[in-house]
Amino acid sequence: MSTSTTDRVRIAPGPARQRGPRSGRTNRNPRAQGTARWVLSSPLILFLAVLVAYPIVNGVTSSLQNHTLLNPTPGWAGLSNYWEVLTDGSFWYSLVFTLGYTIVVTAFELVLGFALALFFDKAFPGKKVLLSALILPIMIAPALMGIMFRLMLSANIGVVPAALDAIGIHASLLSASSVIPMLVVLDIVQWTSFTFLIFHAALQSVPAELHEAAQLDRASKPRYVFSILLPLMMPTIFIAGFLRAIDGFRTFDVINVLTAGGPGIETTTLSIYVYKILAGGNFGLASAAAVLIALIMLPIIPFVIRRITKGATS
Amino acid sequence: MRKAKLARRLGVAVAAVTAVALTLTGCNATGGGGTSADGVTDLKMIMQPGPEADAMSKVTAAYNKGPGVKDKIHVDVTQLSRADSFAKEATLMSTKSSNYDFYQTASYYIAQHAQYLEPLKLDASEYYTSSLDSLKVDGKQYGLPLDPSVHVIFYRTDLIKQMLQDKTTFEKISKEVLGKALEPKDPSTWDWDDYIASAAYFTQQYNPASPTKYGTELQAKNLVYNAMVWDDVLYNLGGSWLNSSGKPDLTSSQAEQAVNVYRTIYTKGMTSPDSDQAEFPETQAALSSGNAAFAVQWDAGYAQLNSASQSPKTAGKIGITRVPGAKHLSHVHTLAVGINKYGKHLPQARTFVAYLDSVPAMKTYVAAGGLASMPAALADQSSPDISALQGILKDGTYAEPNLPRAFDIYTALANDLSGAWVGQGSTTSALQKANADLAKLSGK
Numbered sequence: 001m002s003t004s005t006t007d008r009v010r011i012a013p014g015p016a017r018q019r020g021p022r023s024g025r026t027n028r029n030p031r032a033q034g035t036a037r038w039v040l041s042s043p044l045i046l047f048l049a050v051l052v053a054y055p056i057v058n059g060v061t062s063s064l065q066n067h068t069l070l071n072p073t074p075g076w077a078g079l080s081n082y083w084e085v086l087t088d089g090s091f092w093y094s095l096v097f098t099l100g101y102t103i104v105v106t107a108f109e110l111v112l113g114f115a116l117a118l119f120f121d122k123a124f125p126g127k128k129v130l131l132s133a134l135i136l137p138i139m140i141a142p143a144l145m146g147i148m149f150r151l152m153l154s155a156n157i158g159v160v161p162a163a164l165d166a167i168g169i170h171a172s173l174l175s176a177s178s179v180i181p182m183l184v185v186l187d188i189v190q191w192t193s194f195t196f197l198i199f200h201a202a203l204q205s206v207p208a209e210l211h212e213a214a215q216l217d218r219a220s221k222p223r224y225v226f227s228i229l230l231p232l233m234m235p236t237i238f239i240a241g242f243l244r245a246i247d248g249f250r251t252f253d254v255i256n257v258l259t260a261g262g263p264g265i266e267t268t269t270l271s272i273y274v275y276k277i278l279a280g281g282n283f284g285l286a287s288a289a290a291v292l293i294a295l296i297m298l299p300i301i302p303f304v305i306r307r308i309t310k311g312a313t314s
Numbered sequence: 315m316r317k318a319k320l321a322r323r324l325g326v327a328v329a330a331v332t333a334v335a336l337t338l339t340g341c342n343a344t345g346g347g348g349t350s351a352d353g354v355t356d357l358k359m360i361m362q363p364g365p366e367a368d369a370m371s372k373v374t375a376a377y378n379k380g381p382g383v384k385d386k387i388h389v390d391v392t393q394l395s396r397a398d399s400f401a402k403e404a405t406l407m408s409t410k411s412s413n414y415d416f417y418q419t420a421s422y423y424i425a426q427h428a429q430y431l432e433p434l435k436l437d438a439s440e441y442y443t444s445s446l447d448s449l450k451v452d453g454k455q456y457g458l459p460l461d462p463s464v465h466v467i468f469y470r471t472d473l474i475k476q477m478l479q480d481k482t483t484f485e486k487i488s489k490e491v492l493g494k495a496l497e498p499k500d501p502s503t504w505d506w507d508d509y510i511a512s513a514a515y516f517t518q519q520y521n522p523a524s525p526t527k528y529g530t531e532l533q534a535k536n537l538v539y540n541a542m543v544w545d546d547v548l549y550n551l552g553g554s555w556l557n558s559s560g561k562p563d564l565t566s567s568q569a570e571q572a573v574n575v576y577r578t579i580y581t582k583g584m585t586s587p588d589s590d591q592a593e594f595p596e597t598q599a600a601l602s603s604g605n606a607a608f609a610v611q612w613d614a615g616y617a618q619l620n621s622a623s624q625s626p627k628t629a630g631k632i633g634i635t636r637v638p639g640a641k642h643l644s645h646v647h648t649l650a651v652g653i654n655k656y657g658k659h660l661p662q663a664r665t666f667v668a669y670l671d672s673v674p675a676m677k678t679y680v681a682a683g684g685l686a687s688m689p690a691a692l693a694d695q696s697s698p699d700i701s702a703l704q705g706i707l708k709d710g711t712y713a714e715p716n717l718p719r720a721f722d723i724y725t726a727l728a729n730d731l732s733g734a735w736v737g738q739g740s741t742t743s744a745l746q747k748a749n750a751d752l753a754k755l756s757g758k
Binding site: 067068069070072090153154155156157172173174175176177179258259260261262263264265266268275276278279280281282283 | 398400410537586603
């Protein structure tokens with residue numbers, strides 16, 4: 001009764017792909033073909049040049065200049081902007097805070113998203129309505145979400161503190177001692193539905209026979225989830241985790257609206273750190289900080305690409 | 315035949331590339347206003363959304379219908395986001411953009427903006443001197459002053475009246491909180507100890523009979539504008555950013571005292587615990603909801619607090635007085651409008667500024683909800699907030715040093731001190747960090 005999943009996905013061998021010239025197309029001019037290839041690729045090349053290469057070159061150039069609002073004709077500053085960022089304790093604090101925040105919210109959102117997907121992987125009354133309500137938060141712009149949270153959590157006029165007060169819980173949700181956990185909760189509230197959607201879609205493609213087979217083998221529900229479903233969904237979990245981690249790492253809107261990175265620099269993410277430098281008109285310094293953040297992220301990229309391509313291949 | 319086909323395909327590909335390139339080029343704004351076929355020049359002004367932009371829109375509408383017809387000039391106000399307008403302006407300025415003919419600026423930004431603005435010739439006799447001077451760089455005027463902003467105390471007149479008659483409770487609470495018995499006083503005579511004692515009196519934790527949960531609302535969020543509010547405490551305690559020899563002075567005893575005023579109010583629970591994230595709107599909410607009895611606030615908040623429809627609990631019961639201290643001095647800054655020197659229609663822009671530089675234009679601005687820096691434009695206004703503003707602008711302001719990187723300094727103060735305001739870390743180390751940042755950013 002043990003049906004191997006690899007058997008299911010094995011693709012029947014087809015006719016070998018012809019490598020040689022196809023009939024009737026033998027007399028192409030190789031030079032013209034080369035030119036056509038370049039010309040046809042040029043929209044993509046132009047796109048990459050304008051939207052990727054130019055900003056990178058411009059950003060790196062700016063990071064090496066003393067370009068500020070006070071200094072509209074900048075000169076070269078060498079590596080001094082990099083040195084200033086690297087010797088700024090706030091940068092390192094922001095990095096640690098951002099990484100910690102990213103890890104915590106991503107972990108919670110993966111676990112909760114998966115649990116919700118399992119819950120919704122069966123029929124029950126009101127499922128469609130509940131499903132729609134669940135995915136609502138990701139449809140709202142993060143900046144707007146921040147403003148909504150700011151109103152809802154206000155100690156003076158907020159509906160959440162008022163509701164808690166009514167049941168005898170006197171909590172200050174944005175006080176200095178509770179603001180970080182609150183920000184984590186808010187991120188989870190907004191983005192769990194994203195991981196849920198990915199897992200929900202992935203679960204739809206898991207063959208029903210697997211569950212039936214597990215039931216016949218008297219595998220318990222947890223055993224089925226942990227020994228069959230989880231390994232099967234690992235590539236999906238990786239992708240969902242990667243997407244959420246990237247988003248978590250560049251978190252800006254909600255935190256900036258709610259705390260502007262404070263109290264002090266307690267909730268300053270790297271994006272807020274760069275934004276504040278930029279808002280002060282220090283373009284060179286902001287560019288150096290942005291380049292450093294990109295460099296910090298760079299070593300992760302090959303690992304992620306390898307993992308994704310491996311997932312795709314398998 | 316095949317060659318022709320290939321050539322045709324290549325032609326299509328080249329056309330596609332050209333189309334993409336043209337589309338991408340078209341993404342760039344064409345810049346500034348323009349001159350239409352009938353010879354009317356369109357000018358564009360950038361402003362933050364809010365009462366100032368709404369008021370300016372009415373002024374430009376009046377101009378476009380009136381003098382603008384003769385001048386062949388039409389002015390439009392573009393409103394960006396409230397929080398990020400200046401950041402957007404910074405990027406436009408840095409690229410020497412001609413997209414807009416006028417920029418909104420402010421006294422705390424003027425040193426940075428000056429190199430992108432045209433010097434102006436204004437009728438100096440019509441303006442408050444403090445407002446005009448706050449928009450000068452190297453003796454040249456770069457901004458036409460619009461709304462001056464100062465701080466005041468908004469207080470509940472009904473509650474303060476009650477407090478003034480309850481001497482025994484007040485003395486007991488002030489002894490508990492400050493270690494000394496104080497008498498209740500009228501807010502116009504307060505120093506910061508009186509402010510703290512009164513805040514404790516109206517906090518239910520200390521006075522269960524208090525009609526408000528908290529005495530006051532601190533604006534302690536990490537925000538440049540909150541650093542300006544804190545400066546009131548510093549300057550009214552006799553402190554300053556720089557000492558008499560021009561060196562950073564944020565490690566002074568007055569600065570320590572000023573941080574401790576905030577720290578005491580926050581850590582002893584006289585303000586909402588959430589006030590570590592409070593700014594203008596939260597303070598308005600605390601007052602209008604009846605949760606706080608008084609607060610230091612920007613003068614612009616009066617109309618809302620006194621409106622029966624928006625604030626039924628406080629309408630008709632809001633008093634205004636100057637901030638606590640020996641001299642009751644307030645920070646002042648001025649919003650302004652300047653001409654983009656990279657704009658393509660400088661003569662027309664100067665013509666419009668000449669129109670704004672007049673009492674009738676500023677009266678229109680005030681009637682539309684703005685505030686002017688011209689005494690004559692405010693003369694007909696009799697509301698308590700405008701009367702208070704006029705008095706403060708006359709003799710109740712101090713000025714932080716006019717440093718080129720003033721905005722960066724406010725940002726650093728908010729970053730360095732907002733944690734200490736709410737009891738995080740030590741006051742001394744926060745002030746040392748602020749002093750070091752001030753030294754670096756001021757070059758002193």
